[in-house]
Amino acid sequence: MNQTKEILKTIGFTMLSIGLFLVLWTFLAVRNPDFLPSPLICIEKLGQMMGRPISRVSLGGHILSSLRRVLLAVFFATLIGLPLGLAMGWSRKVNAFVAPIFEFLRPIPPIAWIPLVILWFGVGEVSKVFLVTLGAYVPILMNTVTGVKMVPPVLLNVGRIYKASNVQILREIVLPAALPAIFAGVKTAVSSGWMIVLAAEMMASRSGVGFLINRGMEAYDVAMIIVGMCIIGVVGYLISIVLTFLERRLCPWKTNLE
Amino acid sequence: MSDNVKVQVRDLNKSFGSLQVLKDVSFDIGRGEFVCLVGPTGCGKTTFLRLLTKLIEPTSGQILIDGEPADPAKHNLAFVFQEPSAFPWLTVEQNLRYGLEIKKRDKDFIDKQVDSVAKILGLDKCLKAYPHELSVSMEQRVVIGRSFAMNPDLLLMDEPYGQMDIKMRYYLEDQVIQLWKATGSTVLFITHNLEEAVYLAQRILIMTNKPTTIKKIMDVDLPYPRNIADPRFIEIRKEVTDLIKWW
Numbered sequence: 001m002n003q004t005k006e007i008l009k010t011i012g013f014t015m016l017s018i019g020l021f022l023v024l025w026t027f028l029a030v031r032n033p034d035f036l037p038s039p040l041i042c043i044e045k046l047g048q049m050m051g052r053p054i055s056r057v058s059l060g061g062h063i064l065s066s067l068r069r070v071l072l073a074v075f076f077a078t079l080i081g082l083p084l085g086l087a088m089g090w091s092r093k094v095n096a097f098v099a100p101i102f103e104f105l106r107p108i109p110p111i112a113w114i115p116l117v118i119l120w121f122g123v124g125e126v127s128k129v130f131l132v133t134l135g136a137y138v139p140i141l142m143n144t145v146t147g148v149k150m151v152p153p154v155l156l157n158v159g160r161i162y163k164a165s166n167v168q169i170l171r172e173i174v175l176p177a178a179l180p181a182i183f184a185g186v187k188t189a190v191s192s193g194w195m196i197v198l199a200a201e202m203m204a205s206r207s208g209v210g211f212l213i214n215r216g217m218e219a220y221d222v223a224m225i226i227v228g229m230c231i232i233g234v235v236g237y238l239i240s241i242v243l244t245f246l247e248r249r250l251c252p253w254k255t256n257l258e
Numbered sequence: 259m260s261d262n263v264k265v266q267v268r269d270l271n272k273s274f275g276s277l278q279v280l281k282d283v284s285f286d287i288g289r290g291e292f293v294c295l296v297g298p299t300g301c302g303k304t305t306f307l308r309l310l311t312k313l314i315e316p317t318s319g320q321i322l323i324d325g326e327p328a329d330p331a332k333h334n335l336a337f338v339f340q341e342p343s344a345f346p347w348l349t350v351e352q353n354l355r356y357g358l359e360i361k362k363r364d365k366d367f368i369d370k371q372v373d374s375v376a377k378i379l380g381l382d383k384c385l386k387a388y389p390h391e392l393s394v395s396m397e398q399r400v401v402i403g404r405s406f407a408m409n410p411d412l413l414l415m416d417e418p419y420g421q422m423d424i425k426m427r428y429y430l431e432d433q434v435i436q437l438w439k440a441t442g443s444t445v446l447f448i449t450h451n452l453e454e455a456v457y458l459a460q461r462i463l464i465m466t467n468k469p470t471t472i473k474k475i476m477d478v479d480l481p482y483p484r485n486i487a488d489p490r491f492i493e494i495r496k497e498v499t500d501l502i503k504w505w
Contacts, residue, residue: 154343161311161337162360162408163330172360176347253346253388 037223042230045223054215057207063235065207069125069200070193073132077189081137082182085144089178090170095145102141110135110196114203123204128197135196136189143185147178180247180254187243194236209235264289264444265310265328265412270319272305279305281469283319287412292438292445294455296502297465303448304340306470307414310446311335323411334361336405338415344389344400351376351385353400357408368407375403378436395426399433406437415447419454431457435482452502456495457484464501474501 022039029038037045049059057065088095088102110131121127151174159169201210209228216224247254265287272280279302287293297303308314310321312330321328328335336357344353354375358368376382379399389397398418405413415434419427431454438445449455455462462476478494485491 154339154341155345157313157337157339158343158345158356159360160313161330161335162357164360168360173345176345179347251347253390 035222037226042223042226045221046227046230049212049224049227054212055206059231062207062209062212063231066194066197066201066209067235069128069132069197069208070136070190073129073193073197074136074186074189076129076133077136077140077193078186080133081140081185081189082144085141085182085185086148086170086174086178088141089145089148090174106138111199114199118203128200128205128208131200132193132196136193139188139192140182140185143181143188144178147181147185148174150181151177180251183243183247183251187240187247190239190243191236194232194239198232262288264291264323265446266320266322266325267310268320268322270306270309270321271317272302272309272314273317278469280309280316281471283470283472285463285472285475287444287446290442290444292435292447292458292460293463294447294449294459294461295463295465296449296452296455296498297470298467298502299450301465301467302470303450303465304416306465307337307416307446307448310412310414311337328412334408334411336408336410336413338398338401338405338413338418340417340420342389342394342397342401344397344404346389349386349388350381350392350400353389354381354385354403354407357404361408371407371409372403374440375407375437378440379403379433395422395430398422399430402430402434402437406441406443409441410443413443413445415445417449418447419449419451427451427454428457432483434458439482452495452498453486456480456491456498457486462498464498476501 025036026038029036029041054062084098088098113131113134117127117131121130155173155177156169159173164172197208198210198213201208202214205211205214209231212231213225213228216222216228263286267283267285270280270283271278283306295303295306305314309316310328312328323333326332344350345356348356351372354372355368358371373382376385379402381396381399381403384392384396389400392400398421402415402418405415419430422430434445434447435458437443447455447458449458456478459478462478464473464476465471466473476494476498480488480490480494
């Protein structure tokens with residue numbers, strides 16, 4: 001009974017927060033309709049965008065375009081960040097070799113790479129995926145290094161006493177022990193990838209959510225810009241739910257603990 | 259070498275820089291024997307166990323198992339650490355199987371060992387649970403089970419019950435005795451609890467302060483299960499206490 005009460009209370013607070021947000025939005029929109037269309041106008045715009053392709057691509061197609069770029073980039077970022085992070089966390093020599101270059105490259109935001117990337121790869125898909133990969137590999141690599149360094153020594157000693165080979169220790173002890181940290185890195189990579197893809201799409205693109213926002217800006221269609229922004233928020237939220245579900249499946253011992 | 263001797267420790271020395279921790283330690287452990295090692299806090303008991311498992315190398319001296327230099331690759335060693343060391347990402351059953359799978363033993367043997375150890379330790383009802391779902395004592399039982407399942411040549415236990423209350427200690431001590439008898443393993447058990455040593459051991463090695471050496475080896479000629487109120491038990495415990503006093 002108490003639990004039902006608590007759930008109802010939580011739902012109540014959520015509704016209240018969304019309601020207040022919409023009221024505030026409407027209030028501001030009424031005062032400046034040219035700069036900020038009201039929620040109703042945005043919903044109307046969304047309906048239009050769903051019914052009519054933009055630049056010959058449906059709204060779903062634009063969302064899928066952006067998602068495909070992010071997921072491809074996270075895949076490549078994991079391909080680079082995971083083995084490199086494992087090696088850096090495991091071996092001081094590898095860490096000494098790679099860390100200086102990594103620390104030098106890390107603070108350069110992916111957006112600063114745009115001119116070079118256009119010069120090297122043009123404005124096609126490769127350049128967009130490359131840019132997102134540049135931003136996504138950093139949290140994966142950093143979290144993997146930290147995860148490996150944080151493996152409790154007692155667990156490594158268990159493997160050593162049983163005379164597990166280095167490969168067995170790495171695969172059966174280090175990797176699972178570091179998995180929650182690695183997964184947190186992947187989660188951050190997906191979120192930051194989702195942010196970078198918009199910048200990449202805004203530079204030159206015929207599809208994607210970034211393209212929609214850019215199109216809205218060019219046409220001075222503020223409602224389209226806001227719909228694009230809302231799509232970013234909703235898709236980002238859904239991605240976070242999917243990743244949390246995946247984490248529960250992959251690291252049941254960790255999520256149960258929480 | 260007598261066939262009954264499992265472990266021979268000869269003139270073992272260990273120094274860390276200028277600090278000598280162990281000095282000329284020599285003793286034998288018989289095959290299938292249960293030996294407890296007691297000594298003042300900080301005398302180097304844990305260092306000694308780490309030497310036996312080759313986690314660290316001695317400065318000089320020899321450790322022989324079955325007449326050959328101790329080598330985890332060749333000998334079947336197991337270690338129960340003070341701190342919980344069950345793998346959090348493996349279920350109880352997977353933890354119990356871990357050592358045997360690393361050694362690539364055949365599946366039937368692993369099934370049999372795990373089944374028998376789980377039953378003795380009362381873990382058969384929670385084989386699918388993860389360690390964090392268990393109490394500390396249950397988790398330590400998983401680690402003890404993982405070690406005994408290996409049928410180790412030598413099982414080293416480093417104050418495994420340090421974090422438990424007295425009732426749980428006696429309960430687990432009885433289980434260890436049961437497992438030891440069932441598997442015939444040779445056990446070297448470190449403790450700072452003298453009553454625990456007298457309760458468990460066939461022989462007690464009493465160590466001195468640093469640089470540590472063996473002060474005395476005492477036989478405990480009491481039948482199992484032991485009664486802590488038995489006058490002979492109390493007498494042995496007092497004798498050990500007197501020997502260990504450094505104040």
